[in-house]
Structures are given as C-alpha cells and as structure tokens.
Amino acid sequence: MVLKIRNVTKAYPGQTSETAVLRGVSLDLAAGTSLALTGDSGSGKSTLLHLAGALDHFDSGEIEIGATRLSGLGDRHRAALRRKEVSLVFQQFNLIPSLTVRKNISLHARLGGRWDAVWGQQLADRLGLSGLLDRYPEQLSGGQQQRVAIARALALRPKLLLADEPTGNLDETASAAVMELMLELVRESGAALFLVTHSAAIAQMLDRQLHLKHGKAA
Known part of the structure; x- marks a missing residue:
C-alpha cells in the first residue's frame, strides 16, 4: 500500500x-489507484489530506506512506518525504511567479533529485503546455495555471499524489477533460491519487469514493 491511515483523530484548540x-x-490506497474524498464543508476533507501529506500532525492513530510512519517524524524528515515521495496540487496553484512555466514544472522534481526532462516534456505536451513553456504564470489563464500545477506534481513521479479540488476553477467540460488526462497520467506513472472534491461527477471518475461526515467516514 502507498498510503495507510489507521484510526486517525485530529482536534484543533x-x-x-x-x-x-x-x-x-x-x-488504504494502493499504487496506481485513485480515491475521491467527499463531504460537506467542515467535514475534515482538507484536514485529512494535509495529514496524509505530512503537512500537519495528527493526535492519535497512524499514517504510513510506503514503509514510513509519520507519527515519529520531525519536520526535517517530513519535508524530505514530501520532496521525494509526495506531490500536492491545490486549487490555488501555488506557482512561483518569478519562474517560467518550464522551471515551475521541473521545480519539485529537481528538488527531489528526480527530474527527467523527457517525462517533463511529455507532460507538457499532453497537458497542452508545450507552447507556453517560456511564459510566466501571470501570462496564463487560470486553466493553464492549473495544468502547470498538475504537470509539476506529476514530474516528480511521486508515490502519492494529493489533490485538493484540482479542477475547481474550470467549467464542467474542461474539468472532466483535465481529470481524465490526470487519471491517465497517474495510472502510467504508478502513483496513488488521493483527491478532495465537492463534485459528485468528478468523484465518480475515480476508482473509489470515501465520504466524510462530522469527522467520520460515512
């Protein structure tokens, strides 16, 4: 299993x-498979995603990425794990304004020591970005920026890909097209995809769905 979450609890002050x-x-989430996490606002979806990405600490239970248990990891080791094994796609894109599209796509993979220029170009081609590589984020539409964020995440060839409303800024038709391509690329790369969405249509495109209600799997 790429991701194991066992009886995890989290309370804020x-x-x-x-x-x-x-x-x-x-x-549980296996390599090459996808899981959609759904639920009302405040149900804990994004919190669980952040815990799975080692971005926050849980109170009890256990989370494992591959053979690594998160409960005993300090911040430095958590950062190293994210740099090499985990990629994240957020609705806000989080692109670096001073870097071109080309450099944004390669950034995470270079930091993790896993940049493959051929794979990076394939991602750019298939995501419709090959003619935009020398532009900067401010010169792109919201949909184009979203595709850059997806390319950057997949360029690492991560074990675990986490996505929080990754097509939330696209219309229904464009959203479905980008998700189909994203799922295809995930299967090819062997990653496991854990995705938060409010869209029932998007959730049904993934292999499995898990619904959160009042902090519990419903």
Whole structure:
C-alpha cells in the first residue's frame, strides 16, 4: 500500500473528542489507484489530506506512506518525504511567479533529485503546455495555471499524489477533460491519487469514493 491511515483523530484548540475535526478515520490506497474524498464543508476533507501529506500532525492513530510512519517524524524528515515521495496540487496553484512555466514544472522534481526532462516534456505536451513553456504564470489563464500545477506534481513521479479540488476553477467540460488526462497520467506513472472534491461527477471518475461526515467516514 502507498498510503495507510489507521484510526486517525485530529482536534484543533477548543475542540473536544466529540467535536474533533477527524474522529477515527481509516483507509488504504494502493499504487496506481485513485480515491475521491467527499463531504460537506467542515467535514475534515482538507484536514485529512494535509495529514496524509505530512503537512500537519495528527493526535492519535497512524499514517504510513510506503514503509514510513509519520507519527515519529520531525519536520526535517517530513519535508524530505514530501520532496521525494509526495506531490500536492491545490486549487490555488501555488506557482512561483518569478519562474517560467518550464522551471515551475521541473521545480519539485529537481528538488527531489528526480527530474527527467523527457517525462517533463511529455507532460507538457499532453497537458497542452508545450507552447507556453517560456511564459510566466501571470501570462496564463487560470486553466493553464492549473495544468502547470498538475504537470509539476506529476514530474516528480511521486508515490502519492494529493489533490485538493484540482479542477475547481474550470467549467464542467474542461474539468472532466483535465481529470481524465490526470487519471491517465497517474495510472502510467504508478502513483496513488488521493483527491478532495465537492463534485459528485468528478468523484465518480475515480476508482473509489470515501465520504466524510462530522469527522467520520460515512
């Protein structure tokens, strides 16, 4: 399994065990498969995604990425794990304004020591970015920026790809097209995809769905 989450709980200051944002959530995710996480606003979707990406600490339970348990990792080792094994795609894109599209795509993979120029070019071609590589993020539309963020995430060839509403800024038709391509590229790269979405149509495109309600898997 690429991702194992076992009975994870998480409470923020002022929350009790009864009102914790996550209360005993468990799931498994294998290489080459995809899971959509759905739920109402405030149900804990993004919190669980951030915990799975070693961006935050959980209170109890365990999360494993490959053979690595997150509970005992300090910040430095968590950063190293994200740099080499985990990629994230957020709705806000988080592109570097001072870097060209080409350099944005290669950034994470270069930091992780896993940049493959051939794979990077293939991603650019298939995501419709090959004619935009020398532009800067401010020169792109929202949809183009979103595709750059997806290319950057996949360029690492991560074990685990985390995505929080990755097509939230696109219309329904464009969203479905980008998701189809994203799922195809995930299968080819062997990554596991863990995706948060509010869209039932997007969720149904993935292999499995998990619904959160009041911090629990419903």
